[in-house]
Amino acid sequence: HDHLLGIEGLKPWEIAFLLDEADRWSNPENTRLREGALTGLTQINAFFENSTRTLVSFEIAGKRLGADVVSMAVGASSVKKGETLLDTALTLNAMHPDVLVIRHEAAGAVALIASKVDCPVLNAGDGAHEHPTQALLDALTIRHRKGRLTGLKIAICGDILHSRVARSNFHLLASMGADVRAVAPPTLMPPALDQFGISATTSMETGLKDADVVMMLRLQRERMQGSYLPSEREYFRFYGLTEERLAHAADDVLVMHPGPMNRGVEIATSVADDIQRSAITEQVEMGVAVRMACLDVLTRRIRGLEGWA
Ligand code: CP
Numbered sequence: 326h327d328h329l330l331g332i333e334g335l336k337p338w339e340i341a342f343l344l345d346e347a348d349r350w351s352n353p354e355n356t357r358l359r360e361g362a363l364t365g366l367t368q369i370n371a372f373f374e375n376s377t378r379t380l381v382s383f384e385i386a387g388k389r390l391g392a393d394v395v396s397m398a399v400g401a402s403s404v405k406k407g408e409t410l411l412d413t414a415l416t417l418n419a420m421h422p423d424v425l426v427i428r429h430e431a432a433g434a435v436a437l438i439a440s441k442v443d444c445p446v447l448n449a450g451d452g453a454h455e456h457p458t459q460a461l462l463d464a465l466t467i468r469h470r471k472g473r474l475t476g477l478k479i480a481i482c483g484d485i486l487h488s489r490v491a492r493s494n495f496h497l498l499a500s501m502g503a504d505v506r507a508v509a510p511p512t513l514m515p516p517a518l519d520q521f522g523i524s525a526t527t528s529m530e531t532g533l534k535d536a537d538v539v540m541m542l543r544l545q546r547e548r549m550q551g552s553y554l555p556s557e558r559e560y561f562r563f564y565g566l567t568e569e570r571l572a573h574a575a576d577d578v579l580v581m582h583p584g585p586m587n588r589g590v591e592i593a594t595s596v597a598d599d600i601q602r603s604a605i606t607e608q609v610e611m612g613v614a615v616r617m618a619c620l621d622v623l624t625r626r627i628r629g630l631e632g633w634a
Contacts, residue, residue, distance in 0.1 A: 327623045327633050328439045328446045331455035332496040351614035364391035366423035371397045373429045379449045383426045386616035418442040445623040453487045460493035462615040466608045475502035480532045482508040483542030483591050490583045508532030536574040540581040541592050557590045566592045
């Protein structure tokens with residue numbers, strides 16, 4: 326089956342194809358259209374980790390395409406009674422869904438499920454590994470606002486070590502020819518980023534210099550068991566995105582954040598709410614278009630159409 330488990334391994338033309346498809350759905354006239362491409366298909370969203378944006382936008386995307394969408398509430402499911410992940414997956418598979426959308430706290434869990442079920446699987450975030458539809462919606466937002474990805478100076482700042490959003494974005498943006506910089510405290514910087522063509526710095530001022538796009542990340546405390554946890558005040562002082570720090574970037578800089586945002590921790594409220602520079606709301610809007618495109622493209626083969634890639 327056609328799955329979308331990560332951005333790593335996708336060819337530039339495959340990324341561009343998904344972005345072009347999503348572009349179609351991002352047109353306001355099409356976003357509200359119920360085209361019926363997925364009519365008669367059953368989509369199950371199984372989110373083993375919390376979500377607002379990804380879950381709701383996958384639900385809306387499926388419904389706008391005419392699918393019967395079922396979202397499993399993990400908190401109220403038999404997962405809480407000790408059922409294993411694979412048993413839960415095989416149980417869902419036995420109900421013959423046509424597409425599964427899965428989020429899980431363990432890296433690799435979604436790929437494991439994909440290897441056991443009989444339908445396309447979309448990764449809605451697995452641990453600190455990948456969040457492919459987030460990187461696609463970020464890229465679509467940048468393309469809309471800047472007209473391109475190639476050659477742009479893009480700073481990705483904050484808790485990079487624990488961020489699946491950063492990993493997916495690194496793969497996508499480097500593959501599409503952007504100049505990508507990672508900015509993080511030494512304790513939250515993964516090693517050897519240069520092998521992916523990413524430059525690394527611990528200084529916000531250096532990383533933000535002349536940047537066309539600044540992408541902020543949340544401190545992911547849920548993934549920091551036992552490791553160094555900065556205080557919020559300390560973190561904001563050195564790594565918070567303030568007006569002063571943003572002045573180092575290009576005049577027409579675009580500020581992004583995947584959400585959920587922690588105001589006063591990684592980003593100042595005045596920057597988050599800056600209507601000219603912040604694309605945070607547009608990112609959410611593009612999320613629906615990207616998820617419509619991914620659901621459409623990945624189910625083409627089971628709808629008797631030519632498959633993807
Ligand atoms: N960006 C993102 O994945 O948000 P949610 O956790 O709310 O889905």
